[in-house]
Amino acid sequence: MEEYILLIDTEDAKGLVYNISKVLFANNLNIERNAEYVDPETNKFFMRTRISGNISKDILLKELKEVLPQGSRIRLNKKAKKDVVILVTKESHVLGDLLIRYIDGELNANIKAVIGNHEHLRDLVEKFNIPFTCISAEGMEREAHEDLMIEEINKYEPEVIVLAKYMRILTPKFVQQYxxxxxxxxxxxxxxxxxxxxxxxxxxxxxxxxxxxxxxxxDDLDEGPIISQDVVAVDHTFSWQDMRKAGRNVEKIVLSNAFQLLLEDRVFVYGNKTVIL
Amino acid sequence: MEEYILLIDTEDAKGLVYNISKVLFANNLNIERNAEYVDPETNKFFMRTRISGNISKDILLKELKEVLPQGSRIRLNKKAKKDVVILVTKESHVLGDLLIRYIDGELNANIKAVIGNHEHLRDLVEKFNIPFTCISAEGMEREAHEDLMIEEINKYEPEVIVLAKYMRILTPKFVQQYxxxxxxxxxxxxxxxxxxxxxxxxxxxxxxxxxxxxxxxxDDLDEGPIISQDVVAVDHTFSWQDMRKAGRNVEKIVLSNAFQLLLEDRVFVYGNKTVIL
Amino acid sequence: MEEYILLIDTEDAKGLVYNISKVLFANNLNIERNAEYVDPETNKFFMRTRISGNISKDILLKELKEVLPQGSRIRLNKKAKKDVVILVTKESHVLGDLLIRYIDGELNANIKAVIGNHEHLRDLVEKFNIPFTCISAEGMEREAHEDLMIEEINKYEPEVIVLAKYMRILTPKFVQQYxxxxxxxxxxxxxxxxxxxxxxxxxxxxxxxxxxxxxxxxDDLDEGPIISQDVVAVDHTFSWQDMRKAGRNVEKIVLSNAFQLLLEDRVFVYGNKTVIL
Amino acid sequence: MEEYILLIDTEDAKGLVYNISKVLFANNLNIERNAEYVDPETNKFFMRTRISGNISKDILLKELKEVLPQGSRIRLNKKAKKDVVILVTKESHVLGDLLIRYIDGELNANIKAVIGNHEHLRDLVEKFNIPFTCISAEGMEREAHEDLMIEEINKYEPEVIVLAKYMRILTPKFVQQYxxxxxxxxxxxxxxxxxxxxxxxxxxxxxxxxxxxxxxxxDDLDEGPIISQDVVAVDHTFSWQDMRKAGRNVEKIVLSNAFQLLLEDRVFVYGNKTVIL
Known part of the structure; x- marks a missing residue:
């Protein structure tokens, strides 16, 4: 018995749940968990279903396609570890938190590599027996450096790329790759x-x-779809360095929460927003 | 076009979503929002569906009953204001908060009456043109007092009874009435x-x-199924009276959150827990 | 025995605490609670001291002035209810919350009057036996309307003016009055x-x-010194109206927290920030 | 110029702040930050003062003793890293979080050693070049095992001992040592x-x-003075394992917050409570 995550996003239409569940039922699959959402403004339908059973992926996708509106996006992901590459610069707190969670078995991921534009975090990463590559940007044009980054990243064919305090601005060319x-x-x-x-x-x-x-x-810096946010109280006694220190705790928690949601295939993007099911 | 909330709780079985959505589809109803949950420990299935269309309530219930396992609980509530009775003693903060929300149009409810075991809050309640009845417990046996309370409550046939700091312990007899x-x-x-x-x-x-x-x-004091909780930070400078004052803010928010969930038919009870869909 | 709140803000200097406490000791006063803060960036010293004893206000102020640097700001407020005027427009949730707290005895204040630029909230305010005045802005120049507002406000000589969702922009002339x-x-x-x-x-x-x-x-809209903030989680199911509804709970709590701090003389302003002691 | 933290706890008396600040002033010391608290129930006075200047520790303590009530507790700690020993069992999340903070320079501490009753975490600790000792409890009486633990701990003369998920109950004998x-x-x-x-x-x-x-x-298990608490929301979809996972985030944050407070000498204990200045 295998487990899959079925993700559908499409225009809303009468009978969608019925048609989808009919296909699942006809294929003798169990629905382990199911969540839907229809955005009332855009009339978009989102559905995430955890299914189990003997799944013939191609047949299932074909049958679902037949009952869904044209242009529907249908994904069927095996419930398995995702391959991940992490990009860093010098700060260790977010990366360190991820590494500790990783060896703790908290993350349903394979961290294939960490790539930095400085050498600072090599030592930390290698403690955990994960490959570290430094691609310095010094004296390079932004695009030339990114080309090297892309080449290195693509070696690992990651399904998720985590910027764990990677402090360089990315060009649209880079962003559109992933x-x-x-x-x-x-x-x-x-x-x-x-x-x-x-x-x-x-x-x-x-x-x-x-x-x-x-x-x-x-493409727009700091304008992408928000997945997770959290806050912490500060007061007048906090210097900006104290705020940064307090903020680090929040950064860790927020990043790892969002990362977990991605690893569990729980995030849909529509326009500049996310639906989390 | 009417809107209804369909609430189903039953033993989990293969094809439930399919069978339910088939009935809804055959009746030409729209699913406005849908949420399901299967509890993996007890194998109980919960589903809350907001539907719209021309609904023939009896036929729909009958057809759903035919496709659902024996012993399923099926409720079909018109999306409408619920009749509510509030019980109080002397403290005004939770009651006051509810009244302000009420005149603000925040609550999808008809507050039919407020019943107190003291006269303290009559003045406040009557400001808002809501009937207030005082049923003093002085010199009475607990059961005799409760009988009077029940008699008064039942006049209003409430769908929800809110204890807004009603400071008397209820007997099982009372509890089992509602x-x-x-x-x-x-x-x-x-x-x-x-x-x-x-x-x-x-x-x-x-x-x-x-x-x-x-x-x-x-029946068990303070042991009923939890619907909502919240907290607030305190420190060593807080006397217990300061804690009570800080706690009042939380009491208001938590009670009104839970009340909203009830008014929207979003709470299922199973065993000593709640599922909130 | 009376209680006073002594508030001092001044340039930091060696011996400030010693000099201040010497004066208090010489006047045979008890320090009930004391908090200081020195801002390391601006070298400003802030101190809030709750004192009790037989206080001769003029003598105490004179003696403190002698030991403090020139230009020090020294305030000595009797621990007593402050006179307050509330300005509103149409929304009732913040005003209602304040009124409920008021009759509950939670606020160390005399609410002298509520002034609105619409009639909407007259009924609510008068339920609580508080004077309500409506000064409509219809067909008036901003300044002419403000002049009427100022005239009305000044009748009550308020120590604090609370904008409880007063939805008009204030001119610098108004702001500088208070x-x-x-x-x-x-x-x-x-x-x-x-x-x-x-x-x-x-x-x-x-x-x-x-x-x-x-x-x-x-003078700068939405740019004044922040006293209190709070947040609440939302998700993709929230329409902007749902967000507004959720936000109202936060608005109530935040406003009443900040109001309490003002009533307790716990807020110092320096530059565009606050120190809360 | 050196910085010290002066900690005083004593019975409240008139003139305490004056007398203490007089001594500091006479010794030509700067008060960098100062906080006091008087518990109104027990009439206990607590004061934490960060002072700078040329400090002659013995003279200062002597002079303070002279002006303070008999039985006052006076501590004068150089603002410096504290020596710390960490005890663990098998779980890595709290320890890992501390280690990441440690190499990040977030902790004003020297982690002298980690001592476990299992071998599980040796590898992790040694990655960070910190000595790890395993003292297995297998087949031993509780007291005999504790004697070995105490002997090992005392080698490092720690000022703080952190139980980072050390899953053994400690005897009063152990507790009274520290x-x-x-x-x-x-x-x-x-x-x-x-x-x-x-x-x-x-x-x-x-x-x-x-x-x-x-x-x-x-001595009383889970009954010691509370330093820090925090919470996280859960819902009906959480299995107890999910709760544990969510709880781990909170455990990390709470433990590291409390640890920081200890390292900064900000915690006083009185009875079964803490004052945090």
Missing amino acids: PQKVLNIHHSFLPAFIGANPYKQAHERGVKIIGATAHYVT | PQKVLNIHHSFLPAFIGANPYKQAHERGVKIIGATAHYVT | PQKVLNIHHSFLPAFIGANPYKQAHERGVKIIGATAHYVT | PQKVLNIHHSFLPAFIGANPYKQAHERGVKIIGATAHYVT
Whole structure:
């Protein structure tokens, strides 16, 4: 008995649940968990179904296609570990948290490699017997550096790319290589404090709460679909460095929550938003 | 076009979603929102579906019954205001919060009456043009007092009874009159600090967080199925009275959240737990 | 025995605590609670001291002035109810919450009057035997309307003015009349979603958390010193109206928390920030 | 210029702040930050002062003793890294989090050693070049095992002992060796779910929030003074294993928050409570 995650997004229409469940029933499959959502504004239908049974993938996809509207997106993912590549720069807290979760068995993932634009984190990564590659950007054009990054990333054929405090801006060319595959952690409660050093901005504004935001990377910096956010209280005694320190806890938690959602195939993107089922 | 909430709870079986959606489809109904849950421990299936269309209630119930396992519980509630009775004693904060939400149009309810065992809140309730009845318990046996309460409550045929800081213990006889209808707010983060004056207990224990719990009332005091909980941070500067004051904010929010869930038919009870769809 | 709150803000200097406490000791006063803060960036010293004893206000102020640096701000407020005026427009949830807390004895305040630019809330306010005045802005220039508002407000000589969803922009002229006296609730987690309809903006951006911010009103709209903030989780099922509804709970709590801090003389303003002791 | 933390706890008396600040002023010391608290119930006075200047420790302590009531507890700690020993069993998440923070420079501590009663975590600890000792309890009496533990711990003369999921019950003999030095993380929101497998208990009770508690270890299991608590929302879809997984995030955060407070000398114990300044 195998388990699969069936993901459907399409225009809403009468009878969708009936038609889909009919196919599953006819194929003698169990529905282990099911969630749907229809967005009332756009009339988009989203469904995530965990199914078990003897699954013939091609037949099932074909039969589902027949009963669904044209242009429907249908994905059928085996419930299995996803291959992941992590990009980093110098900061260790998010990467370290992921590594500890990884050896703890918390992540349904294979971390194939960590790639940095500095050497700083090689030692940490190699402690955990994971390959580390440094591709320095020094003295290089942005695009030339990205080409090397892409070449290195593609060696591992990752299903998810995690930017664990990778501090370089990505070009549209890079982003378009990996649609809905690149997860970033932004160190503010977006859309507050877009851009550089959000903790300094937050300190200057005198806020009483700071946060972090995990989102898909799109062409617009810090504007991608938000997956997860969380916050922590601060007060007047916090310097911006104290805020950064407090913020790190939130960054870790938010990034790992969003990462778990991706690993479990629970995130749909529509427009600039996410549906999480 | 009418809207109904269809609530089904039953033993899990293959094809349930298919069979239910087939009936809905055959009756030409739209599924506006749908959520299911199967509890893996008990194998119980729960489904809440918001449907619209021209509904013939009796036919639909009959057809659903035919495709569902014996012993299934099927409810089909028109999406409409529920009749509510509120019981109180002396404290005004939870009642006041409900009244303000009520005139604000936030609650999908008709508050038919407020019944107190003291006169304290008559003035507040009558400001809002809602009938207030005082049934004093002074000098009465518990059961005799409850009989009067039941008689008064039943005049209004409420679908939900809210204990908004009603400070008397209810007998099993009372509770059994209104199965899954009585909502209580307990002024602690259950199961911590069961019983009298939880804020004093919390203060004595030196906790750093206090909370409140909204639950269905069952025979066991403070042991009913939990619907909603929330917390607030406290510190060493808080006297138990300060904790009570801070706790009141949480009590209001938690009670009103749970009340909304009941009004929207989103709560299933199984054993001593709730499923919220 | 009387209780006073002593508030000092000044340039930091060696011996400040010693000099201040010497004066208090020499006057035979008890320190019931004391908190200080020195801002390391600006070298500003803040101190809030709750003192009890037989206090000769003039003598104490004079002696403190002698030992403190020139330009120190020294306030000595009797621990007593503050006179408050509330400004409103049409929305009742924040006002209602304040009124319920008021009759509950939660607020150390005298609500002298509620002034609206619409008639909508007269009925609610008068239920609580508080004077309500409507000063319509219809067909008036902004300044002319404000002049009438100021005239009406000044009748009550308020120590605090609460904007409980008063939906008009204030001119600098108005603001400068009441420095550090006007408390506003903004329906977003500032500085995110400045300006009109933050809930619509939040919905469009697809955020997973929304919030509210209580701040002093200054010349720059939504840019005044922040006193209190809080948030609540939302998800893809929330329409912007659902977000607004969820946000209302947060608005209530945040506004009333900030209001309590003002009533207890716990907020210092420096630059565009607050110190809360 | 050196920095010290001065910690005083004593019976409250008139003039305490004056007398203490007089001594500091006479010694030409700067007060960098100061916080006091008087517990109104027990009349205990607590003060934490961060001072800088040329400090002659013995003279300062002597002079403070002269102006303070008999029986006052006065501590003067150089602002420096504290020596720490960590005890573990098999679970890696809390230990791993501490190690990542440690190499990140977040902890003002020297982790001298990790001691386990199993070999499981040796590999992880040694990756970080920290000594690991395994003292198996197999086949030993509790007291004999503890004697070996104490002997090993004492080699490192730790100022703080962190139980990072050390799953053995400690005898009073052990506890009394290290008064107010042993920090534990309990995997529930105490006092709810005292004892074994709190996540199973929480799941069975159907709670909607779970938590974790960091506390000093005293003779009574799970009854020591609470330093820090936090919570996370759960729902009906969480198995007890899911709750445990969610709880691990909270355990990490709570333990590291409490640990930071200890490292910064911010925690006073009185009776069974803590004051955090």
